[in-house]
Amino acid sequence: MKKEEVPQDDGALGKVTKEICYATDKDGHYTTELSNGWDVKKSALDAAWNDIDKRVDAARQKVMNGEASPILFFMEYRLMDLSLLADYTGYWKWQIKRHMTPQSFNKLSAKQLDKYAGAFNVSVSDLKSLTVHES
Amino acid sequence: MKVDFEHRQSAHCESGVITSLLKNSGVEQITEPLAFGIGAGLFYVYIPFIKINNGPAIAFRTFPGLIFKRTCKALGIPIVRKKFSSKEKAEAFLQETLNAGKPAGCQVGVYYLSYFPREYRFHFNAHNLIVFGKEGDDYLISDPIMEHPTKLTSYELERVRFAKGALAPKGQIYFPADGDHRIDDERMRKAIISGIKMNVNQMLRIPGWFAGTKGIDYTAKHIRKWRDKLGQEKAGLYLAQLVRMQEEIGTGGGGFRYIYAAFLQQAHEYVKRDEVLALSEKFTEAGDLWRTSAVQAAGIYKGRLGSQADFDQMADYLVEIAQIETAAFKALNNIKW
Numbered sequence: 001m002k003k004e005e006v007p008q009d010d011g012a013l014g015k016v017t018k019e020i021c022y023a024t025d026k027d028g029h030y031t032t033e034l035s036n037g038w039d040v041k042k043s044a045l046d047a048a049w050n051d052i053d054k055r056v057d058a059a060r061q062k063v064m065n066g067e068a069s070p071i072l073f074f075m076e077y078r079l080m081d082l083s084l085l086a087d088y089t090g091y092w093k094w095q096i097k098r099h100m101t102p103q104s105f106n107k108l109s110a111k112q113l114d115k116y117a118g119a120f121n122v123s124v125s126d127l128k129s130l131t132v133h134e135s
Numbered sequence: 136m137k138v139d140f141e142h143r144q145s146a147h148c149e150s151g152v153i154t155s156l157l158k159n160s161g162v163e164q165i166t167e168p169l170a171f172g173i174g175a176g177l178f179y180v181y182i183p184f185i186k187i188n189n190g191p192a193i194a195f196r197t198f199p200g201l202i203f204k205r206t207c208k209a210l211g212i213p214i215v216r217k218k219f220s221s222k223e224k225a226e227a228f229l230q231e232t233l234n235a236g237k238p239a240g241c242q243v244g245v246y247y248l249s250y251f252p253r254e255y256r257f258h259f260n261a262h263n264l265i266v267f268g269k270e271g272d273d274y275l276i277s278d279p280i281m282e283h284p285t286k287l288t289s290y291e292l293e294r295v296r297f298a299k300g301a302l303a304p305k306g307q308i309y310f311p312a313d314g315d316h317r318i319d320d321e322r323m324r325k326a327i328i329s330g331i332k333m334n335v336n337q338m339l340r341i342p343g344w345f346a347g348t349k350g351i352d353y354t355a356k357h358i359r360k361w362r363d364k365l366g367q368e369k370a371g372l373y374l375a376q377l378v379r380m381q382e383e384i385g386t387g388g389g390g391f392r393y394i395y396a397a398f399l400q401q402a403h404e405y406v407k408r409d410e411v412l413a414l415s416e417k418f419t420e421a422g423d424l425w426r427t428s429a430v431q432a433a434g435i436y437k438g439r440l441g442s443q444a445d446f447d448q449m450a451d452y453l454v455e456i457a458q459i460e461t462a463a464f465k466a467l468n469n470i471k472w
Contacts, residue, residue: 001393001423012254017282020146022168022393024419030168030397032146034282040433041382045254047375047436048188055189079188079246084258087299121247 003033011037012045052079063130069105070130071096074120077132088119137268140238142277142284146394147196147383150176151279152240152263153203159238161316162210164323172398173209173330174202175337177391179460180346181354187301188257190376193354195383196391197337199242199261199302203309205333209326213312218305222293225306229266232310238267238277242307244298250278250285260302266292324405328472331402334395335468338460348461355453362446371436374449378429378436392422410470417463421456428452 003023013019018034025031059076062068075085082093089096098104099116108116110124117124126133140159145151150171157165171177178197185192196202207214219225232239244260245251268275273286287295296306341347345354354377361370381390399415431449434440 001419001426012252016250016252017144017280019280020144022146022397028416030393030400030415038382040378040429043433043437044375044378044382044429047372048190048379049254051189051372079257081186081189084300087303 003031006033006035007038007040008036009039009042011039011042013037052076060130063102066102069100069102070127071105071116072100073130074116074122074127078120080119085119089115091115136233137270137275138233138236138238140265140267140277142267143279144282145279147171147176147391148263148279149199149202149261150174150394152265153206155265155277155279156238156240156310157206157210157212157316160212160311160314162212162318164318164320166401168394168398168401169323169327170206171202171391171394172334172402173326174204174206175330175333176202177334177395178337178346179348179350181350181357182345183357188376190373193377193380195381199263200307203240205330206326207311209329210316210318210322212316212318213314214309215312216307216309218307220305222297222306225296225308226289226293229308230269232308233266233268237310238265240265240309241292241296242304242309243292243295244300244304245295246298247291247294248278249287249291250276250281258298258300260298260300260304320405327402327405331467335464338464339468348457348464351453351457351460355450355457358446358450358453362441362443367441370446371438371441374432375436378432381425381429390422390425392418392425396422406472408470408472410466414463414466417459417466421459421463424452424456424459428456 001021001023003025006021006023014037018036020032021035022030023033055076056073059068059073063070063073075081082096085096086093099108113124113127117127120127143151143155145154145167147167150167153170153174154165154167157170174197176196178194180194182192203214217228219228229239241264242260243262243264244258245262246256246258248256248262264279265277266274267277272289274289274292276285276287278285296304298304338347344350361373365373383390396415396418399411399418403411428449431440431445431452435445435449
C-alpha cells in the first residue's frame with residue numbers, strides 16, 4: 001500500500017487514537033503513516049455489533065416471555081459464551097444451562113447470584129431486574 | 136514513581152511492546168518490523184470448528200507470546216516471564232519490577248480496558264501493553280496501539296490482567312532480564328536469518344491443512360460453500376470476522392503482510408542480499424490483495440454483493456494470495472545465506 005492510499009475514513013477507534021500503518025513512500029521505501037480508520041474495517045465491526053444487538057434483543061425477549069433467566073440476557077450482553085461464563089463463575093456449563101431457566105434461577109442462593117453478578121459486573125438487583133446502566 | 140521509558144506507538148501490540156522493551160534495554164537497532172520478522176510473526180490459520188465471537192477462528196499472525204520469546208532468543212537476550220495464581224502476588228511483583236526501574240510488559244484482556252472504545256472491547260485476552268510507573272492509584276500505561284501513554288487504576292489493571300477465558304493472561308508479566316543488551320550487527324544478521332527460516336517453516340511446512348499458506352487455500356474452498364451452507368446473513372458475518380481478524384486493531388490494510396514487507400526491506404541492510412528486496416515487494420503485493428479481498432468481503436456483508444459469483448470472486452482472491460505467499464516463502468527458503 002502506498003502512503004497516500006492509507007485510508008482516512010471515520011472509524012470507531014478514530015475517536016480515541018489514530019493507528020499506525022506500514023506503507024511505502026514514492027521511492028518504494030517502507031515508512032509509517034497514521035490512519036484515521038477504514039470504512040471496510042468499520043463496517044466489519046458494525047456487522048459484528050449488529051449481530052450482537054440482535055442476540056441481546058432476542059435474549060431479552062426470551063426472559064420477558066418467561067422462557068429464560070436473566071443469565072442468558074447478561075451472557076449475551078457481555079459478549080460471553082458458555083465456556084467463558086463457566087471460567088468466570090467456576091460453574092460447569094451444564095449448571096449454567098440449568099440456571100438459565102427461570103425455575104432454577106429463582107432458586108439460586110444469594111451466594112450463587114453474587115457469583116453471576118460479579119461475572120457480569122452488575123449488582124444483584126440489576127441482574128434480577130434486567131437493568132443495564134452502562135452505555 | 137515512574138521508570139525511565141519512552142512511549143512508542145506501533146502497528147501491532149506484541150511486536151510494539153517487544154520493540155519498546157528491547158530498545159529500553161539497549162538494543163538500539165530494533166524496530167517493530169525487525170522484531171516482527173525475527174520473531175517469525177507472519178502466519179495464517181483458519182480453524183472452522185473453533186468459534187470465536189460466534190464466527191470461525193482465523194489468525195493472521197503467530198500465537199500470542201511467541202514473537203517475544205523467539206525475538207529475545209534469537210538475539211541472545213535472557214528474559215523474565217512469570218504467571219501468577221494470586222492477584223496480590225502479581226501486583227507485588229509488578230511493583231518490585233517498577234521499583235527496580237524496569238518497565239514491564241503485561242498480557243491483558245481487552246474487554247475491560249477502559250480507554251478503548253466500547254466497539255472494540257471483545258473478550259480477547261492476548262493484548263499486550265507496558266506498565267512504566269504508578270501515580271497515586273493509577274498505573275502509567277504505554278499501550279502500543281495508542282498515540283499517547285494512558286492510565287489504568289490498580290483495580291482496572293488487575294481486572295484486565297486476570298481476565299478469564301481462552302488465552303487467559305493469568306497476570307503474565309515479561310521483560311528482558313538484567314544486563315547490558317547492546318548487540319552488534321552480526322548478531323542482528325544471524326537473528327534475521329533464523330527468523331526468516333522459522334517463518335518459512337511456519338508457512339510452508341506446518342502440519343495440518345488449515346495452517347500456513349495452504350490454510351489460505353483451504354479457507355477459499357470453504358468460502359465458496361458458505362453462501363449455500365450458512366445462508367447469506369451468516370456467511371456475511373463470517374466474512375466480516377475474516378476482515379476484522381485481518382485488520383485487527385492497528386495493523387491496517389493488508390495488516391501483517393505490510394509489516395513483513397517492511398521487515399524484509401530493513402533486513403536487507405543487514406543481510407545484503409538483493410533477492411530479499413524483491414521479495415519484500417511480493418509481500419506488499421500480497422498485502423494489497425488482502426486489502427482488495429477485504430473490499431470484496433465488505434460488499435457482501437454490507438449487502439451490496441451477494442451472488443455465488445461474488446463469493447467465488449472472494450475465494451479467487453484468496454487462492455491468488457496463497458500462490459503469491461507460497462512462491463515468496465519458497466524463494467526465501469531457496470536463498471543460500
